[in-house]
Amino acid sequence: MAHPKILEVIEHDVCTACGACVSTCPAGAIVMNKRAEVRDPDNLEFYVQGAAPNVCEGCLTCGRLCPVIDGYAEDEFANVKEFFGAKSTIQGQDGGVTSILAKALLETGTVDCIVGITKDDKWGTELIVMTKPEDVDRTTGTKYTYDSVLSALKEPFEKYDKIGVIGVPCQAHGARLIVENASDKIVVILGLLCMESFHHDVMTEKIVPEVMGLNLDDVVKMDFGKGKFWNYTKDGEAHSVKIPEVAHYARNPCHHCCDYTSVSADISLGSVGTPDGWNCVLIRTDVGKQMFELVKDKVELMEDPKPGMDLIQKLAKMKHDNNSGHYLEVCEKFTFDECGIH
């Protein structure tokens, strides 16, 4: 029986938990628990200890869909066709452009559904399959904890033909690899910029109460910006600490990740490089260009936002400089060699 390469990714603790392998394994051999950061111990033990052939069919699909095995782009800006700032009327994390795009995709029937993330009142993430424009209202705002967005594709693959994905770079990457290797049902990928994410328990039991000194129930918004991690509370106050005070708590795979701007997305969205309340928008594919047309008349546009692309490139370089050494060290340990920075 062939040895699935993802076992090595999981063993070395660099699995991003994107969920691409979970939703596409024909044997249902790969299991992720609900919170994604801790995989089901029973199932993982079963799998790693070699009992997997009982369920694994050895098709090796999972290795072709794994962003960590596929590796990273040396220049993540090479495919950017257009860059601008944009802002919608939706109260989102930044300019709400992700949400207005998601609504437009569903309203126009461009997609049958979109997979993304919502949260409960304890900042716990929940996966969501949006099928109606009003479902999008449940997803606004950034959760800096992680959930396995692509594992939510399992049911949509059975039910729908035109699927959208919203996710951070590792998820946009996994979604692109699914399109290239397993299913062309994903018709649009909206990728967020991402420097790092955190385990739910670390965020809610360590960072918010101990580092920020706050009660989680009071926190209404979290944000990274201007070198600081911000928590906004119900009383209207803004609390912040310098990013280095929290960055080292990020999930292990994030310290090995060399994609800041979702290079595999059709459209990438973030906040950096634009004024407060705006999104930076990077159009990367013809599909992305076409999809943005759906909202062009509904958003305010800023042609040459400042500090713009210079700052985005500087932060991408910082992420690569911090993480590429860690990633390449792990690649050395893998028994296969397609991974790396290409």
Ligand SMILES: Cc1cc2nc3c(=O)[nH]c(=O)nc-3n(C[C@H](O)[C@H](O)[C@H](O)COP(=O)(O)OP(=O)(O)OC[C@H]3O[C@@H](n4cnc5c(N)ncnc54)[C@H](O)[C@@H]3O)c2cc1C
């Ligand atoms: C972990 C993380 C780190 C980020 N780091 C940066 C950064 O360093 N620089 C930067 O410019 N931007 C970063 N972003 C992106 C930024 O926070 C906003 O998501 C982006 O600007 C879009 O804003 P919006 O107003 O259009 O979003 P909204 O319209 O409010 O929509 C938010 C969308 O984000 C999705 N979402 C929320 N949380 C998650 C999550 N944990 N995982 C996957 N999808 C999620 C929801 O499904 C929703 O569709 C990060 C996002 C995440 C999730």
Ligand code: SF4
């Ligand atoms: S090799 Fe195929 S059957 Fe086995 S875990 Fe991977 S995707 Fe599933």
Ligand code: SF4
């Ligand atoms: S495809 Fe995603 S979830 Fe599966 S092993 Fe690779 S990184 Fe982990």
Ligand code: SF4
């Ligand atoms: S830093 Fe990389 S691995 Fe971590 S959540 Fe962001 S895109 Fe995924």
